[in-house]
Amino acid sequence: MHMADALLSPAVGGTMWAATAVAVAHCSRRLRIEADDRRVPLMGVLGAFLFTAQMINFSIPGTGSSGHLGGGLLLAILLGPHAAFLVVASVLIVQALFFADGGLLALGCNIFNLGFLPAFLGYPLYRRLAGRAPGTARATTAAITAAVVSLQLGAVAVVLQTVASGISALPLGTFALFMLPVHLAIGIVEGLVTAAVVVFVRATRPDILPAATPSNRSVTGVAVSFATVALALGGIGAWFASANPDGLEWSIARITGADELDSPLTTLHARSAELQRRVAVLPDYGFRQDEGRDASPEGAPAASNLHRPGDRLGTSLAGVLGGAGALFLALLVGFVLRRKAQPT
Amino acid sequence: MTRVAGLLDFRRLDLLATGDSSLHRLDPRAKVIVTLVFIICAMSFDRYAVAPLIPFFVFPIAVITAARLPIAFLLHKVALVLPVALLIALPNPWFDREVLLQLGALQISGGWISLLSIMLRSLLAAAAAIALVAVTGFPAICGALERMGMPRPLAVQLLFLYRYMTVLGEEAVRMTVAREQRGGGRPLSIRLHGALVGRLLLRTWDRAERIYLAMCARGFTGDFRGGPPSRLGRLEIAYVAGWSGLLLLLRTHDVTQWLGAAALGVLR
Amino acid sequence: MSHHLVEARGLSHIYEDGTVALKDVSFRITHGESVAIIGANGAGKSTLLMHLNGHLSPTSGEVRIGDTPLTKETLPAIRRTVGLVFQDPDDQLFMPTVYDDVAFGPRNQGLPEAEVDRRVHEALERVGVWHVRAKPPYRLSGGEKKRAAIAGVLAMAPDILVMDEPTSGLDPYARRQLIGLLGEFRHTRIFTSHDLDMVLDLCPRTIVLFEGAIMADGPTRDIFADEALLSRCQLERPLALQACPVCGHKHD
Numbered sequence: 001m002h003m004a005d006a007l008l009s010p011a012v013g014g015t016m017w018a019a020t021a022v023a024v025a026h027c028s029r030r031l032r033i034e035a036d037d038r039r040v041p042l043m044g045v046l047g048a049f050l051f052t053a054q055m056i057n058f059s060i061p062g063t064g065s066s067g068h069l070g071g072g073l074l075l076a077i078l079l080g081p082h083a084a085f086l087v088v089a090s091v092l093i094v095q096a097l098f099f100a101d102g103g104l105l106a107l108g109c110n111i112f113n114l115g116f117l118p119a120f121l122g123y124p125l126y127r128r129l130a131g132r133a134p135g136t137a138r139a140t141t142a143a144i145t146a147a148v149v150s151l152q153l154g155a156v157a158v159v160l161q162t163v164a165s166g167i168s169a170l171p172l173g174t175f176a177l178f179m180l181p182v183h184l185a186i187g188i189v190e191g192l193v194t195a196a197v198v199v200f201v202r203a204t205r206p207d208i209l210p211a212a213t214p215s216n217r218s219v220t221g222v223a224v225s226f227a228t229v230a231l232a233l234g235g236i237g238a239w240f241a242s243a244n245p246d247g248l249e250w251s252i253a254r255i256t257g258a259d260e261l262d263s264p265l266t267t268l269h270a271r272s273a274e275l276q277r278r279v280a281v282l283p284d285y286g287f288r289q290d291e292g293r294d295a296s297p298e299g300a301p302a303a304s305n306l307h308r309p310g311d312r313l314g315t316s317l318a319g320v321l322g323g324a325g326a327l328f329l330a331l332l333v334g335f336v337l338r339r340k341a342q343p344t
Numbered sequence: 345m346t347r348v349a350g351l352l353d354f355r356r357l358d359l360l361a362t363g364d365s366s367l368h369r370l371d372p373r374a375k376v377i378v379t380l381v382f383i384i385c386a387m388s389f390d391r392y393a394v395a396p397l398i399p400f401f402v403f404p405i406a407v408i409t410a411a412r413l414p415i416a417f418l419l420h421k422v423a424l425v426l427p428v429a430l431l432i433a434l435p436n437p438w439f440d441r442e443v444l445l446q447l448g449a450l451q452i453s454g455g456w457i458s459l460l461s462i463m464l465r466s467l468l469a470a471a472a473a474i475a476l477v478a479v480t481g482f483p484a485i486c487g488a489l490e491r492m493g494m495p496r497p498l499a500v501q502l503l504f505l506y507r508y509m510t511v512l513g514e515e516a517v518r519m520t521v522a523r524e525q526r527g528g529g530r531p532l533s534i535r536l537h538g539a540l541v542g543r544l545l546l547r548t549w550d551r552a553e554r555i556y557l558a559m560c561a562r563g564f565t566g567d568f569r570g571g572p573p574s575r576l577g578r579l580e581i582a583y584v585a586g587w588s589g590l591l592l593l594l595r596t597h598d599v600t601q602w603l604g605a606a607a608l609g610v611l612r
Numbered sequence: 613m614s615h616h617l618v619e620a621r622g623l624s625h626i627y628e629d630g631t632v633a634l635k636d637v638s639f640r641i642t643h644g645e646s647v648a649i650i651g652a653n654g655a656g657k658s659t660l661l662m663h664l665n666g667h668l669s670p671t672s673g674e675v676r677i678g679d680t681p682l683t684k685e686t687l688p689a690i691r692r693t694v695g696l697v698f699q700d701p702d703d704q705l706f707m708p709t710v711y712d713d714v715a716f717g718p719r720n721q722g723l724p725e726a727e728v729d730r731r732v733h734e735a736l737e738r739v740g741v742w743h744v745r746a747k748p749p750y751r752l753s754g755g756e757k758k759r760a761a762i763a764g765v766l767a768m769a770p771d772i773l774v775m776d777e778p779t780s781g782l783d784p785y786a787r788r789q790l791i792g793l794l795g796e797f798r799h800t801r802i803f804t805s806h807d808l809d810m811v812l813d814l815c816p817r818t819i820v821l822f823e824g825a826i827m828a829d830g831p832t833r834d835i836f837a838d839e840a841l842l843s844r845c846q847l848e849r850p851l852a853l854q855a856c857p858v859c860g861h862k863h864d
Binding site: 004005006007008009010013014024025027028029031032035037038040041042043044045046047048049051052053055056057058059061066069078086087089090091093094096097098099100103104105166167168169170171174175189192193195196197199200201204205208 | 350351353354357358379380383384387388390391421422424425428429432433435436438439440454455458461462463465466469470472473474476477482485494495496497498500501502503504505506507508509511512513515516520530531532533534535536537538539540541542543544545546548549551552553555556559564565566
């Protein structure tokens with residue numbers, strides 16, 4: 001599903017834009033280094049192909065409705081993840097400009113959700129499951145699994161981006177409860193359709209399908225593991241973050257007998273705390289309550305909030321979001337440092 | 345097929361960009377920057393903002409009229425987003441029942457206000473994007489983005505996509521018309537869809553090979569050498585500064601209140 | 613002026629899957645000649661063209677352009693000398709506007725922008741499509757696209773013009789215009805074509821290919837008079853030389 005400008009706040013949109021920009025820069029540099037001239041026109045026309053293929057509908061068995069190819073996974077299988085990411089990005093950019101699909105602010109989200117996730121999380125999974133030259137059954141299973149994972153992650157991303165923006169009144173739980181099953185179904189269909197195309201191509205022109213490129217796996221494998229671990233830890237860890245104060249604050253309270261560290265730099269601390277309160281989308285690791293109702297000062301988590309069922313879900317997903325954000329900052333630092341290290 | 349109509353709209357929108365107004369002649373970077381400022385300002389309101397959004401329509405309206413673009417066509421294109429906007433906004437009245445506004449006996453909940461806000465935002469976002477393309481043209485936008493930092497491989501990718509969208513679209517139409525005639529007009533099964541899309545993919549792959557040969561035949565070495573430079577002159581700076589100033593003003597001050605108060609003052 | 617020479621010596625090409633595309637092809641085309649290469653589909657015409665500007669390497673034999681053999685070092689120079697116009701102009705016009713596309717070649721040659729502009733202007737005027745220079749190729753008619761593609765090649769100032777099926781896909785008017793245009797060029801011209809009437813109009817010399825080998829190489833009129841040869845190579849006489857469908861009167 002596309003994110004829409006109307007439901008997006010510039011803070012969330014800007015963050016996703018930053019993440020997307022980093023990914024675009026990384027993939028562009030990677031392609032320039034690989035310097036495969038043949039790929040230039042190929043990527044271009046495959047973009048046109050994807051755009052066109054999305055205009056062709058198929059009927060979804062069991063329901064009365066029709067659907068169309070998403071294509072991120074298919075392109076990654078044909079071109080490798082870096083090129084596929086850029087191709088999907090280009091299609092989304094054209095759609096945003098000419099067809100007002102999604103929107104310009106939401107482009108960062110959409111390129112990430114529909115481009116980065118299938119290419120860098122879904123595709124390595126496909127490769128691992130399908131192996132080098134899979135038969136029809138194995139390719140189909142691998143494609144379905146990879147597509148489901150990509151789309152589920154994409155759905156989670158859309159939910160988080162929407163709720164974090166605060167324009168839609170849809171509660172996180174309800175939204176997630178709707179999006180996840182729907183995208184499970186869409187993922188299965190996407191996997192089937194992708195596999196159908198791959199099988200057709202393999203039968204007629206096997207030379208087109210590249211074998212697994214080992215060099216990709218080392219980087220994306222690490223990224224995948226990292227992401228999974230971060231998300232899992234963030235989620236589980238935050239879920240069990242109890243009403244008790246944070247670990248650090250708890251130890252400080254025990255040692256000094258005071259609730260909060262008496263900082264000599266109180267003004268600076270207070271100022272940055274105030275800034276954090278204003279800027280933080282998810283203060284107190286819950287979701288933003290109506291201003292004025294939440295009388296508790298920043299820092300000390302309001303014990304009662306964390307015990308409300310909705311907030312409990314909010315808390316763990318806040319941890320997830322925090323984990324994802326931290327991961328991105330880490331990757332960002334990583335890319336910047338790598339770029340500085342490499343002579344251009 | 346709505347998607348085919350989309351391709352026709354694309355051609356028309358692309359054609360509009362070849363117009364010759366003072367707005368068309370502005371450096372594309374100025375137009376891109378103002379569009380970004382517009383979207384950030386308009387989308388940064390809180391969910392219950394309705395009145396403050398209305399003055400923002402001045403930007404797309406000004407662009408469309410100054411550039412002498414066909415109003416009916418563009419209005420139609422922008423209005424196309426309304427059904428989807430309604431869909432994504434509908435949960436709001438359902439979940440947000442707290443009454444925020446009382447008009448006499450009528451109680452309006454926050455949900456309905458935010459629904460209206462979402463509809464307005466959708467219109468503004470669509471209008472901004474379409475206005476940008478209609479006065480700038482896609483290749484110019486890509487050039488502007490590249491000069492503003494977008495990596496070259498993506499710019500090249502976008503231009504190729506733009507170039508071949510219609511070519512492949514027509515190929516696909518030919519292939520699907522033949523198929524649909526035999527299938528009685530129903531959407532395809534997944535297997536048939538796979539074969540059709542697969543055939544389109546193979547033709548595309550072969551075409552890519554031929555294009556590559558054509559590129560090599562004229563000396564392609566992997567790089568696209570530049571074209572004529574463009575400059576940001578005084579007109580561009582005035583355009584950016586003027587609009588940015590106005591948009592920030594509209595963002596930070598509720599102009600409709602002023603206008604309403606002024607109107608009331610006049611009436612008294 | 614030896615740099616206009618196009619020569620094949622014992623050229624053979626076997627594809628990876630074993631298909632024998634060209635068998636010991638030898639010919640010599642000199643400065644200013646206008647030669648047609650005709651043959652049934654699969655006779656090897658396209659393969660031969662691919663050799664003339666170095667896209668393919670011979671399995672055996674060689675191609676010499678201007679008495680220079682085709683090697684990796686000489687390739688860029690040869691691609692400047694031999695201008696290849698492809699059958700489908702959509703494959704050749706890959707830039708967002710006609711101007712950019714015609715400028716592609718000169719820009720790749722590293723020419724300064726002022727010179728590029730001069731060449732583009734000249735080429736587009738020459739073929740008569742200067743007025744569409746700012747349009748994206750998808751908005752051109754078939755004839756305009758063909759001519760724009762030719763302009764893109766002309767802008768590189770080639771000595772030898774090679775065209776694959778120049779009149780294919782054109783309506784009668786555009787076709788007539790193109791034939792007129794091609795007749796005015798003074799380059800060495802090599803065409804492959806199924807349009808035998810165009811061959812009759814434009815090419816005094818014809819080479820006939822069949823199953824990868826040259827079956828005939830000589831004056832066009834003589835070849836079209838040899839009905840046995842033509843039918844052996846799965847060809848026919850051009851319509852202009854066939855019997856009149858109304859009165860049955862036969863031409864020479």
